[in-house]
Amino acid sequence: MAVVAASPLAAKVPAGPIAEKWDLHKNSLKLVSPTNRRKFDVIVVGTGLAGASAAASLAELGYNVKAFCIQDSARRAHSIAAQGGINAAKNYRNDNDSVWRLFYDTVKGGDFRSREANVYRLAQLSANIIDQCVAQGVPFAREYGGMLANRTFGGVLVERTFYARGQTGQQLLLGAYSALMRQVTTGKVEMYPRREMLDLVVVDGVARGIVCRNLITGAFETHAAHAIVLCTGGYGNAFYLSTNAKACNVTAAWRCYRRGAFFANPCYTQIHPTCIPVSGSYQSKLTLMSESLRNDGRVWVPKDANDNRPPNEIPDDQRDYYLERRYPTYGNMVPRDVASRAAKERCDAGYGVGESGMAVYLDFRDAIARDGLEVIKAKYGNLFHMYEKITAENPYQVPMRIYPAVHYTMGGLWVDYNLESTVPGLFVLGEANFSDHGANRLGASALMQGLADGYFVVPYTLGDFLARTVFPKVTINHPSFKETLVEARNRVERIVAAGGTRTADDIHRQLGQILWDKCGMARNASGLSEAIGEIQSLREEFWENVKVLGTGEALNQNLEHAGRVADFLEFGELMCRDALNREESCGGHFREEHQTPEGEALRDDENYCYVAAWEHRGADEEAALHTEPLSFEYVPLTQRSYK
Amino acid sequence: MAHTLNLTLRIWRQSDRDARGEFRTYDVRGISTHMSFLEMLDVLNEQLIQQGEEPVAFDHDCREGICGQCGMMINGQAHGPDRETTTCQLHMRRFENGQTITIEPWRARAFPVIRDLVVDRSAFDRIIQAGGYISVRTGQAPEANTLPVPYEDAEKALDAAACIGCGACVAQCKNASAMLFTAAKVSHLALLPQGQPERRRRVVNMVARMDSEQFGNCTNTYECEAACPAGISVGTISRMNREYLKARLAGVEPNL
Numbered sequence: 001m002a003v004v005a006a007s008p009l010a011a012k013v014p015a016g017p018i019a020e021k022w023d024l025h026k027n028s029l030k031l032v033s034p035t036n037r038r039k040f041d042v043i044v045v046g047t048g049l050a051g052a053s054a055a056a057s058l059a060e061l062g063y064n065v066k067a068f069c070i071q072d073s074a075r076r077a078h079s080i081a082a083q084g085g086i087n088a089a090k091n092y093r094n095d096n097d098s099v100w101r102l103f104y105d106t107v108k109g110g111d112f113r114s115r116e117a118n119v120y121r122l123a124q125l126s127a128n129i130i131d132q133c134v135a136q137g138v139p140f141a142r143e144y145g146g147m148l149a150n151r152t153f154g155g156v157l158v159e160r161t162f163y164a165r166g167q168t169g170q171q172l173l174l175g176a177y178s179a180l181m182r183q184v185t186t187g188k189v190e191m192y193p194r195r196e197m198l199d200l201v202v203v204d205g206v207a208r209g210i211v212c213r214n215l216i217t218g219a220f221e222t223h224a225a226h227a228i229v230l231c232t233g234g235y236g237n238a239f240y241l242s243t244n245a246k247a248c249n250v251t252a253a254w255r256c257y258r259r260g261a262f263f264a265n266p267c268y269t270q271i272h273p274t275c276i277p278v279s280g281s282y283q284s285k286l287t288l289m290s291e292s293l294r295n296d297g298r299v300w301v302p303k304d305a306n307d308n309r310p311p312n313e314i315p316d317d318q319r320d321y322y323l324e325r326r327y328p329t330y331g332n333m334v335p336r337d338v339a340s341r342a343a344k345e346r347c348d349a350g351y352g353v354g355e356s357g358m359a360v361y362l363d364f365r366d367a368i369a370r371d372g373l374e375v376i377k378a379k380y381g382n383l384f385h386m387y388e389k390i391t392a393e394n395p396y397q398v399p400m401r402i403y404p405a406v407h408y409t410m411g412g413l414w415v416d417y418n419l420e421s422t423v424p425g426l427f428v429l430g431e432a433n434f435s436d437h438g439a440n441r442l443g444a445s446a447l448m449q450g451l452a453d454g455y456f457v458v459p460y461t462l463g464d465f466l467a468r469t470v471f472p473k474v475t476i477n478h479p480s481f482k483e484t485l486v487e488a489r490n491r492v493e494r495i496v497a498a499g500g501t502r503t504a505d506d507i508h509r510q511l512g513q514i515l516w517d518k519c520g521m522a523r524n525a526s527g528l529s530e531a532i533g534e535i536q537s538l539r540e541e542f543w544e545n546v547k548v549l550g551t552g553e554a555l556n557q558n559l560e561h562a563g564r565v566a567d568f569l570e571f572g573e574l575m576c577r578d579a580l581n582r583e584e585s586c587g588g589h590f591r592e593e594h595q596t597p598e599g600e601a602l603r604d605d606e607n608y609c610y611v612a613a614w615e616h617r618g619a620d621e622e623a624a625l626h627t628e629p630l631s632f633e634y635v636p637l638t639q640r641s642y643k
Numbered sequence: 644m645a646h647t648l649n650l651t652l653r654i655w656r657q658s659d660r661d662a663r664g665e666f667r668t669y670d671v672r673g674i675s676t677h678m679s680f681l682e683m684l685d686v687l688n689e690q691l692i693q694q695g696e697e698p699v700a701f702d703h704d705c706r707e708g709i710c711g712q713c714g715m716m717i718n719g720q721a722h723g724p725d726r727e728t729t730t731c732q733l734h735m736r737r738f739e740n741g742q743t744i745t746i747e748p749w750r751a752r753a754f755p756v757i758r759d760l761v762v763d764r765s766a767f768d769r770i771i772q773a774g775g776y777i778s779v780r781t782g783q784a785p786e787a788n789t790l791p792v793p794y795e796d797a798e799k800a801l802d803a804a805a806c807i808g809c810g811a812c813v814a815q816c817k818n819a820s821a822m823l824f825t826a827a828k829v830s831h832l833a834l835l836p837q838g839q840p841e842r843r844r845r846v847v848n849m850v851a852r853m854d855s856e857q858f859g860n861c862t863n864t865y866e867c868e869a870a871c872p873a874g875i876s877v878g879t880i881s882r883m884n885r886e887y888l889k890a891r892l893a894g895v896e897p898n899l
Contacts, residue, residue, distance in 0.1 A: 177771075
């Protein structure tokens, strides 16, 4: 049983009606004068949508910003791979959309496990994001009259998603990146590419700096600041196979956890329904096919499990369009968690298609017949091209084969309403925090959250922190910096010195398999308990038997990867513990013991309507559970239904 | 259905920026035709580690063709033989059993080799820093639909904005010119109404920065367009040349 701490966490949600909370709160935040801002140094780690937008906005205000990224250029952060779109409550389609409806859809889509006040603020800020991006020159799709175009996404009944072909994340990130590069030119941002944050420096309980490794030279560096903004994304690569970029990792967030930041809801992972299926044991990553495809594609499997005919030869009455059958109101546009479980259910029951039997069809035949080939090509051309590249099959002629894959992580470091973690001075933005998506994220909401946090929340709340805090003078010569540096360096040296026989990649694959089998789309108590034991022994094996060649004093990609695997091996255990603790099903967390007779997720609002925030208590101690109770004053708790 | 290949790889190995490099030859066996090119290199690297030789360093990240981090010369072609395809999206079904594949880093003075197949492309960031943006602060933006953008202009701007900044254009060009990269950003912003106020200053400064980064000149061989995985057209270069000429005739001087 988890150790439960007594006092609930203070989320600092302001009082007042939900529609006025953010405005009232902003009015109460302290300001830093324009001339004093240049006296404050801020470190931003990560340059995806959250990091680049935060770094640029803070620099525009006049703070001295140091921005760090793991890639060779800030423009390559993984936000760039987001395909489908970004939500905003503009109501440009006159379909009765509103801030309220975006708020409502997001709370419901998250299966009532997010913080209402945060979600409402996100919906309020969504419209400003579109304005900002358009002003930066982001080339969103347009209608012939020159106005912005929209489409719909899963889990909603309006068209509020803005997009730039299948490259929305790329275009939004290039917008934020260009704002960041402008600030490099003004001298307010110092860029540190090819740096990996390996630890957080805490001085007298306050976050005051970071330790990072220069990936080109292998040199360890320390940097001091008045506040740290962590924007390092999610932990999906714990599963080895995911749609995340290969460098995505949990290390920065995990190191902050080890220094006192609570980790919230690590068991909430999003398994995205439409990905290209695994084709072999050599597979290095999985590729997403945008959710936007479900606007026009119909998902089906044969009605007869033994039907091995090519898909185009199977007549309509012998196809099971199972999403349309089970969820007539939302049809193919049910939220991701629901669509993924439904695909797994069909495949487990023996109806799956393709060589492995672990796939379902996503078919555009009817859409092409209805709208014409050119219309479909214009909407999804680059996605179809990518599918054909990977599978050597033409999706204009034969249905795509898809299967769910790990895509996004709703859990992350716990933050209060100001996006500040439990370590004062450490702010956490974007996918790296936990706050807005509950147990399941709706499509086109990740980009919205990253940019809302970076452009419009942290510039205000961070200013308040700086204005309220008395800062003793701390430089990198402070003993805490030296101690943290030595610890980080020792970890790296220990990996190099292990001199074993198994590669880090091989161990990572095994960890991924354990998590996928026992902490993936369906979980149960005995599987999770087994997984914890297996991860513990695999972790021991790693430290005794990992084989990394070369030195730490040069570019050594193998060493970088091994360090990330070491942290995934610690984190994976916490993920399983959290899943074991949560004796209910909600959103992407599906405990087989807790389901309705129809196989839908069954929540337990009596006992689990809370955020689970885990506190590190030392290497040999079990993590302690803190809870933040969630109350739903505006969207009443109900069983989610998309029927 | 998948079948397997046995291949000989000639790969450029160089331990750091200043070291002397050389080609080394490796055999890989049983490569599935379903593998991506980078997965084939993963197999080689696992094999090398087990044999006690340091793995080949190469840049990669998203492995779905959008981040622009990967890129290598494959048998003399940037990103290999497929059109509009990054190295990570190239699959082994494009190769024959028994084939020898020569793999080199991007070759350009402005992109020094860091190690093996990894190069330093920070010159691209500096070109963007010289003006590849619209100067708008967070909070200054007007309501998005107050500025209509004709459909055709938005589409053309997106065609140019699709550049992933991988550097294949530079690597393939015999002059190692960065004209296509620079022109893509200049075109993207010149085509949009938001980009007008800084239109002249932008092109002059970005071209000046490009020239100072030791990229070569353009001699219209169009190798860049052929190598570009994002399908950026050389038409953007014509547009940039016109933009540049107009700006200079109007008396705009570079100011870096």
